[in-house]
Every structure is written in C-alpha cells, then in structure tokens.
Amino acid sequence: xxxxxxxxxxxxxxRLALDFGxxxxxxxxxxxxxxxxxxxxxxxxxxxxxxxELVRAGAAQxxxxxxxxxxxxxxxxxxxxxxxxxxxxxxxLRRVNAADGRKTAYVNDRRTTGEVLxxxxxxxxxxHGQQDDRGLLDPRGHRAMLDAFSGVATxxxxxxxxxxxxxRRALAEAxxxxxxLRAEEDYLRHAVAELDRLDPQPxxxxxxxxxxxxxxxxxxxxxxxxxxxxxLGPDGAEGLLADASRWLDGAAAKAEGLLDxxxxxxxxxxxELGEAAQGVEGALERLAHDPREMERVEERLFAIxxxxxxxxxxPDDLGAFAGxxxxxxxxxDGGARDIAGLRAAVDRTAGDYAxxxxxxxxxxxxxxxxLDRAIAAELAPLKMERAVFRTEVTDTEAGPEGTETVAFTxxxxxxxxxxxxxxxxxxxxxxxxxxxxxxxxxxxxxxxTMIFDEIxxxxxxxxxxxxxxxxxxLSEGAQILxxxxxxxxAARGRHHxxxxxxxxxxxxxxxxxxxxxxxxxxxxxxxxxxxxVTEAARAAAEDLLAG
Numbered sequence: 385x386x387x388x389x390x391x392x393x394x395x396x397x398x399r400l401a402l403d404f405g406x407x408x409x410x411x412x413x414x415x416x417x418x419x420x421x422x423x424x425x426x427x428x429x430x431x432x433x434x435x436x437e438l439v440r441a442g443a444a445q446x447x448x449x450x451x452x453x454x455x456x457x458x459x460x461x462x463x464x465x466x467x468x469x470x471x472x473x474x475x476x477l478r479r480v481n482a483a484d485g486r487k488t489a490y491v492n493d494r495r496t497t498g499e500v501l502x503x504x505x506x507x508x509x510x511x512h513g514q515q516d517d518r519g520l521l522d523p524r525g526h527r528a529m530l531d532a533f534s535g536v537a538t539x540x541x542x543x544x545x546x547x548x549x550x551x552r553r554a555l556a557e558a559x560x561x562x563x564x565l566r567a568e569e570d571y572l573r574h575a576v577a578e579l580d581r582l583d584p585q586p587x588x589x590x591x592x593x594x595x596x597x598x599x600x601x602x603x604x605x606x607x608x609x610x611x612x613x614x615x616l617g618p619d620g621a622e623g624l625l626a627d628a629s630r631w632l633d634g635a636a637a638k639a640e641g642l643l644d645x646x647x648x649x650x651x652x653x654x655x656e657l658g659e660a661a662q663g664v665e666g667a668l669e670r671l672a673h674d675p676r677e678m679e680r681v682e683e684r685l686f687a688i689x690x691x692x693x694x695x696x697x698x699p700d701d702l703g704a705f706a707g708x709x710x711x712x713x714x715x716x717d718g719g720a721r722d723i724a725g726l727r728a729a730v731d732r733t734a735g736d737y738a739x740x741x742x743x744x745x746x747x748x749x750x751x752x753x754x755l756d757r758a759i760a761a762e763l764a765p766l767k768m769e770r771a772v773f774r775t776e777v778t779d780t781e782a783g784p785e786g787t788e789t790v791a792f793t794x795x796x797x798x799x800x801x802x803x804x805x806x807x808x809x810x811x812x813x814x815x816x817x818x819x820x821x822x823x824x825x826x827x828x829x830x831x832x833t834m835i836f837d838e839i840x841x842x843x844x845x846x847x848x849x850x851x852x853x854x855x856x857x858l859s860e861g862a863q864i865l866x867x868x869x870x871x872x873x874a875a876r877g878r879h880h881x882x883x884x885x886x887x888x889x890x891x892x893x894x895x896x897x898x899x900x901x902x903x904x905x906x907x908x909x910x911x912x913x914x915x916x917v918t919e920a921a922r923a924a925a926e927d928l929l930a931g
Contacts, residue, residue, distance in 0.1 A: 396440070407859045409863070410865075410881070412874050431498040452474075511835045511837065536744060589688050745788055766820060767816075796813055822834070
C-alpha cells in the first residue's frame with residue numbers, strides 16, 4: 385500500500401506531503417488544477433518514463449519520495465533481494481531530478497538504478513486509464529489474466545515444457561556427438577589398433593632409453609677393456625710376472641736369502657694381478673650384449689616416441705590416451721542404443737506435455753466463457769448492455785505457457801465486428817470496459833496499489849454511479865487511487881483529496897488538500913453545480929455521501 389507521497393520542486397508543486405489510506409482514495413479538482421502532475425511525480429519516483437522537464441522553474445533540483453508498506457511475502461521483497469537491497473516492512477523510494485536532467489534514485493537510502501525502480505513499480509502500482517497500454521489493454525498479458533480469473537494451475541505445463549526441452553537438448557547433443565564420432569571413426573579404429581599393438585606402458589620410454597644408452601656406452605668402452613684384459617693375461621703382464629717369478633725362484637737357492645722379499649712381493653703382485661684380471665673379465669661379460677637386442681630396444685623406443693609425437697601427448701600418457709580413444713569407440717558403438725533411449729524420452733516427455741497442455745487448454749476455454757459472462761454482468765449496470773465482450777482463445781505454437789494465445793475483444797454494437805479493446809471502444813466505453821475487466825479479475829487482498837486516471841471520463845448520472853460503486857467494491861481489501869471529475873465516483877471514496885491551482889506573487893503552484901467531511905460536501909457540490917455552489921447542490925452532495 386502507498387502510505388505517503390512527498391514532492392518538492394516538481395512542475396507546479398513547491399512543497400507537498402500526502403498521506404494515503406487503504407480502500408478508495410479519490411482526487412478531484414478543476415481541469416488544469418494539476419491532478420495529472422501528481423501521477424507524473426508518482427511515475428517519476430517509480431522509474432516510469434514520462435516528461436523530460438520535471439523540475440520546477442527556478443529550482444536547482446526536484447525530489448519525490450514515496451513510502452510503501454511491505455508486508456511479508458510481498459513480491460517487491462524478491463526484487464529487492466535480487467538487487468542486493470535489504471527488505472524491510474517499510475519501503476522508501478526517493479528519486480532526485482537535477483535541473484540539468486541528471487536523475488538519482490534511492491531505495492531505503494541506498495543508491496540504485498532506474499531499472500530497479502521500474503522492477504519494483506511492477507509489484508507496487510498498477511495504472512489504468514484510457515492509455516492503459518501497460519495494463520489491461522496489452523494483449524501479451526491477457527492469457528495470464530484469464531488464468532488468474534479461473535485460478536487454473538499452469539505450473540504443470542511449465543514443468544512438462546521444461547522436461548521436454550531438456551530431453552530434446554539431450555537428444556540433440558547426443559546426435560551431434562555421435563555424428564562427430566562417426567566422422568572420425570576410421571581414425572579412432574586405426575589409432576586404437578596401433579596403440580593396442582604397441583601397448584606402451586608408463587615409464588617404459590625412460591627404461592628403454594637407459595638400456596639403449598648403456599648398450600651404446602658398452603660398445604665404445606668394451607674394446608679398451610678387452611685390450612686391457614689381454615695385457616693382463618698370459619700374453620701380457622701375467623706371463624711376464626710368471627717368467628720373472630720362475631727365474632728368480634731358480635736363482636734364490638744361490639742368493640743366500642737376497643731374493644726372498646722380492647719373491648714374496650712378486651707373489652703378492654701376481655695375486656693382485658689375478659684379481660684385477662678377474663674383475664676386468666667380469667666387466668667384459670656384463671658389457672657383452674646381443675646386437676639384435678639393441679636393435680629391438682631402439683625400434684621400440686623410437687616407435688613409442690613416434691606415436692607420442694603423432695598424437696601430441698607425452699610417451700607416458702599414451703596408455704591413458706588409448707583409454708580415451710577406446711571410450712570414444714565404445715560410445716560410437718553404443719551410440720545407436722543411447723539415441724534410441726533419448727528419442728524414447730523425447731516422445732515420453734512430449735506426450736506428458738501434450739496431455740498437460742490439453743488439460744490447460746480445456747480449462748482456459750471453459751474459463752473464457754465464464755469470464756465473458758462475468759463481464760457481461762458488469763457491463764449492464766454500466767449502460768453497455770448492448771456491447772459484447774469475447775475472450776478469444778486461439779491455437780498457437782507450443783510453449784511453456786501452453787498451446788494457445790488469449791485476446792480480449794469487444795463489439796460495442798450488435799452486428800458490429802469485434803476487435804481489440806483499444807481500437808474498437810471509444811474513450812468512455814474503453815474506461816467502462818477496463819473497469820468491468822478489473823472488477824472481474826480482482827481477487828481481493830491485491831498487493832498492488834491500483835490507480836485509475838479519469839476512468840469515468842465521458843460518463844455521468846447512473847452510469848457514473850455504477851462506476852463509483854464498482855470502484856468502491858474493488859477497493860475492498862485493496863488500495864485504489866482515482867483521479868475523477870465525477871461526483872458520483874468521488875462520493876464513494878474513503879479518503880478525499882482536492883487539487884487546486886493557486887497564483888501567489890505571480891507564481892503558479894498546485895496544492896493538494898485532504899478534505900474533512902464538511903469540506904467534502906462543498907467539493908462535491910462544486911462538482912455538481914460548477915463555480916456557483918447552491919444549496920440544492922449541497923443537498924445533492926449530502927445525498928451522494930449518504931448513498
């Protein structure tokens with residue numbers, strides 16, 4: 385509910401503070417007094433696009449503040465949460481317009497954007513008038529209005545549509561993936577066969593490289609080791625030492641002990657030489673290899689490295705790469721089965737959607753007749769009993785909201801062609817159609833503040849009284865603001881405000897005054913009789929208030 389509106393230096397308003405209440409709030413005043421200015425200022429603080437020049441002449445800036453009550457569960461709380469703003473029981477919207485055109489918006493004293501204000505306004509205020517293109521006249525909202533009128537549940541259709549979309553996307557992705565696999569099937573089968581034949585193991589490339597380097601090194605040093613072994617053997621040092629030992633041993637008997645120590649040292653040398661020769665011989669044996677083994681090692685090493693280069697992976701990753709290729713082959717081989725299952729899922733979810741959509745369509749078509757009858761019942765007291773209202777439900781492309789579109793059409797006279805509300809009805813007729821629609825569509829406890837801008841234009845007498853009674857009924861459990869020239873409508877208000885234009889010191893300003901019961905009588909009498917208020921007009925005004 386809109387609790388208060390404060391305006392400073394906007395258009396013809398200098399300073400103005402208004403407190404609104406629940407139920408029907410009426411604003412009256414002479415033509416040109418500034419009633420539309422209030423709506424312009426309210427639209428400004430709600431972020432609506434309106435007049436470009438709003439700041440009062442001579443002022444540095446204009447400012448509008450609107451305070452709303454925000455009960456628990458109000459849709460505005462979701463908008464605030466999405467915008468990162470705290471939601472409280474009181475919502476304060478403030479917007480400043482500088483003289484140079486710059487605009488600054490605040491929500492609960494936190495700076496925000498015009499987009500956030502507009503999103504909030506959709507949950508706070510609903511404007512109805514003869515240019516009601518944002519409300520009941522917009523055909524894009526007629527389907528939702530019919531659903532709200534009938535109370536039909538649409539969540540099942542939305543869920544079924546979402547499930548169908550998910551199934552279709554899964555099928556499309558699977559088909560695209562299978563097509564891609566089929567395009568590389570030859571490569572996959574050749575690559576997997578090649579990798580399976582080689583069967584590379586993690587760490588194998590490093591092991592083969594070590595063995596190859598050892599064998600290459602053995603080829604280079606074995607010749608020197610073999611020559612050294614030959615030099616140590618019987619044809620070399622071993623033979624020479626044996627000859628020396630034999631010769632000295634033969635002379636030792638006559639040397640009287642002079643050769644004992646040399647012979648002992650020579651014996652030790654022969655022993656050490658034997659150990660050295662044995663070690664060299666062992667080294668030769670260990671370095672011995674089959675040339676064909678080295679060839680086999682090199683071939684496998686080069687094969688592993690070549691395959692790694694070919695596929696752009698590390699040699700140790702060839703095994704995992706082969707596993708990936710095998711998985712893709714398995715997906716290719718099992719793709720047809722998967723596709724069949726996904727197609728079955730699409731068919732199943734399509735059937736579920738068709739069933740839910742058909743049920744919703746039947747409910748809408750039934751509700752359309754009920755709405756037409758309800759509107760007809762409302763039009764008769766509004767002196768439009770000859771008009772025909774039709775809710776047209778037509779088939780359209782399937783979507784999350786079902787398989788039909790809804791449009792409200794009217795024929796204002798018997799035999800006349802039906803058409804959209806805003807093209808067929810005149811200004812006064814359109815106002816009454818909109819009121820009848822809103823009365824039928826309202827469910828009470830509406831979270832929106834409804835504003836009717838001169839919706840009674842072009843009607844009077846009993847018709848105006850019928851308009852007022854319907855606005856009064858519509859305001860039960862809700863808040864309505866009505867800008868009106870009709871005393872019959874104004875008399876139904878719970879709260880009455882008079883808009884006046886004053887000229888003081890050559891400056892024109894608009895003021896708004898909350899009327900007391902006595903002042904209401906005077907205002908209604910003025911609306912009845914014009915500039916000169918008569919006692920008869922006062923009596924008529926009192927009758928209206930009493931009625």
